[in-house]
Amino acid sequence: MSTSTELAPGTNLAALRKAHGLSQAQLARQANVSLSLLSKIEVGDRTLTPAVAAALGKPLGLSMAEVLGAAAVQPDDEQKLSALRSAIRDYDLPAARAVEEDRMAAALAAVAAHRDAAQVDRLLAVLPRLLRDATTYAHHANTAQSWMALAEVYSTVYWLAARHRWMDLAELAVTRQRWAAEQKADPLGQAIAARDRAGAYLNGGDFEGGLTVVDRAVAAAQRSLSGQQRAFAVGMLNLRGMTLAGRLTDKKEGQREAERHIASAGAAAEWFRTDWNRHSMIFGPQNTTTHVLATRLDLGRPHEALAVAEDLDAALEGLPPTRVAPSRMNLARAQLDVGDRDGALASLGAAWAAAPQMARIHPMAREVFRVLTSLHRRSNPELLRLSKLAGIPL
Numbered sequence: 001m002s003t004s005t006e007l008a009p010g011t012n013l014a015a016l017r018k019a020h021g022l023s024q025a026q027l028a029r030q031a032n033v034s035l036s037l038l039s040k041i042e043v044g045d046r047t048l049t050p051a052v053a054a055a056l057g058k059p060l061g062l063s064m065a066e067v068l069g070a071a072a073v074q075p076d077d078e079q080k081l082s083a084l085r086s087a088i089r090d091y092d093l094p095a096a097r098a099v100e101e102d103r104m105a106a107a108l109a110a111v112a113a114h115r116d117a118a119q120v121d122r123l124l125a126v127l128p129r130l131l132r133d134a135t136t137y138a139h140h141a142n143t144a145q146s147w148m149a150l151a152e153v154y155s156t157v158y159w160l161a162a163r164h165r166w167m168d169l170a171e172l173a174v175t176r177q178r179w180a181a182e183q184k185a186d187p188l189g190q191a192i193a194a195r196d197r198a199g200a201y202l203n204g205g206d207f208e209g210g211l212t213v214v215d216r217a218v219a220a221a222q223r224s225l226s227g228q229q230r231a232f233a234v235g236m237l238n239l240r241g242m243t244l245a246g247r248l249t250d251k252k253e254g255q256r257e258a259e260r261h262i263a264s265a266g267a268a269a270e271w272f273r274t275d276w277n278r279h280s281m282i283f284g285p286q287n288t289t290t291h292v293l294a295t296r297l298d299l300g301r302p303h304e305a306l307a308v309a310e311d312l313d314a315a316l317e318g319l320p321p322t323r324v325a326p327s328r329m330n331l332a333r334a335q336l337d338v339g340d341r342d343g344a345l346a347s348l349g350a351a352w353a354a355a356p357q358m359a360r361i362h363p364m365a366r367e368v369f370r371v372l373t374s375l376h377r378r379s380n381p382e383l384l385r386l387s388k389l390a391g392i393p394l
Contacts, residue, residue, distance in 0.1 A: 008370035008392055009363045011209030012069040014042040014055060020060055030059035044374025047333060049368045051247040051298060054205030065165040071361040077121075083128035083168065084157065087135070091176050092137035093165045095132065100188055104149055115156055115280050116320035118355035123160050131157065144184035151180040151189045152279045158196045159280070162203055164361055187224035191217055191233035198240045205243045205336040211257065214241040218264075228271050235268030236283040239291045246298030258295050265291070273287045275319065279343075282323060291328040297330055302337035309334065325355035329364045336368060343384055345372055352389055361390070366390055 007015060017027050024042065040046040047299040054064040055383040066291050074094040079307050103383055114122045117301050154177035161170035171223055174197045181189035186379030195215030214237050245257035265288045270360040275284030289308065296305040316324050328351035335344040348368050352359045359365040369386055373394050376383060387394050 001119070004182040005040055006072050006391060007069055008141065008366040009068045009177050009345055010041045010044060010046075010367055011136065013053070014047055014069055015247060016060060017061065021120065022059075027056060027059060031056045034208060038083055044371050047364070047371050049298065050205075050363075051207075051249065054207070055249060063167060063203070064371075065167045065203045068165060068363040070163040071164055077124055078093065080128060082122045084124070084131065087128045087131040088157070088169075088172055088176060091179070092139075094136040099133045099137040099138040101137075101141070104133065104146075107133065108152060109151055111153070111156055112280050115159060116277070117172045117356035118321045118325065118388065120357040120361065121162065123156065123327055125151070127157055127160065127393055134223075138180065138183070142184075144186050147180050147183040148186050148189045148279075151177050151193060154180060155196055156191060156280060160309070163358065165203065165363070167200070170203065174200050177214065182289070187221065188229060188233055188278075191225075191237060192279055193219075193223045195237050195240050195281070196238075200245065200246070202240070207247050207249075210244040212242060214238070214244065214261075228276075229272035231268040232276055232278060232281075232283050235265050235271075235288070236281050238262075238265035238268065239283065239287065240289055241265075242295045243298070246295035251299060254299055258299060260359055262288075264293065266356055277320070282319065285324060286317070290319075290323055290330075293327065294330045297337075302334040305330070305334040321355035322358065325351045325358050326362070326364075328361070329352060329362060329368065332368045333364060341372060341375055344368060348372070349382055349386065352386060354391065362390070364375075366392060374381055 011319055017024070025035055026037050028038045033052060037046060037052070038056070041048045041052070050064055050068070052308070053067040057064055057067040060067070081362065092250040111123065111126060111130060114126070134150040134153040154173050158170050158173040158177060161167070161173055175194065177196060178190070178193040181193045194213055198213040200212040201207070201213060218234055218237050219228060221237065225233055241261035242258050242331055245254050245261055248254035248257065268283070269285040269288045272284040273284050275286045289311070293305050293308040293312070312327060314329060316327055328347050332344040332347035334349065335347060348365065351365055369390055369392060373387070383394060
């Protein structure tokens with residue numbers, strides 16, 4: 001696991017650079033990043049974006065996730081995390097006594113609800129036991145449904161690990177997820193596993209590799225699925241694809257790739273009047289809008305992102321906090337990029353209100369807050385409130 005930190009990403013970057021004995025000029029030159037931009041990031045005048053974090057990480061020998069900083073493990077959670085790692089190691093060691101289907105279904109529904117609500121603490125508490133039960137259930141039942149249930153649990157383990165930037169755990173989880181989905185060859189499960197695997201590439205900063213995984217998975221889903229299931233799988237994968245494309249270093253190539261995935265996701269979204277939520281994956285016209293907003297922003301087009309966000313309230317209506325909070329964070333970042341500090345602060349507060357546990361560990365929430373505190377000449381009640389919630393002193 002990467003060294004954990006309570007620092008916001010830009011501050012963490014400065015600490016990493018100094019630890020590697022590099023000046024700002026040296027790191028900027030090696031990463032092919034503007035010295036002015038790097039200086040502004042470190043002093044808190046600009047946000048450290050995922051794409052820039054990936055570029056700066058390469059000469060440091062670090063992944064994007066490591067530059068952004070792994071979320072610290074609370075003392076009370078160390079034992080739970082250890083238990084989760086142990087359950088992953090025992091992937092082929094089911095218990096002797098079978099797990100009943102009704103019990104498994106109820107547990108999966110409860111975990112899906114925790115995930116949708118971004119209740120990080122509850123997930124970490126229940127996942128070790130659930131993973132062992134799902135392992136036993138799959139091995140004893142040996143049906144497509146039981147292996148899909150196990151793959152779904154691994155997907156949630158990946159989600160939890162990726163949110164914290166615990167990338168060794170995330171990459172192990174997606175490997176096990178793919179293995180489970182292949183035991184009885186469930187095409188939708190395989191598409192979801194590929195989407196999560198591409199997410200591991202995303203967090204590692206290997207955007208080109210992630211796009212390759214997405215394109216292969218889209219082709220497989222188009223061959224093996226039909227109707228709305230195919231649209232769901234293809235659309236969900238294209239959401240991941242547009243995110244990866246938006247972070248490519250070559251912005252012209254990124255623009256081309258992003259438009260391709262946006263068009264494909266839009267075509268798939270036409271199959272749905274409202275978004276589907278299947279196996280904690282969400283796809284439809286609303287979630288497509290939230291991803292287009294993020295992609296326009298990652299491409300360095302904040303005004304276009306704000307144009308997408310004009311109908312953001314409607315797009316977020318009925319979506320779970322796991323989608324609402326990141327969208328509000330992206331809106332805050334876009335507002336900050338165009339100089340609307342008050343709007344950015346209001347949007348960041350809305351992200352915290354939607355999913356406080358997620359905002360507490362999300363690198364962009366912490367980074368936007370860091371820059372807002374740097375740019376505001378004096379503190380205000382909202383900054384003070386968020387400072388306490390984030391654990392970042394003013």
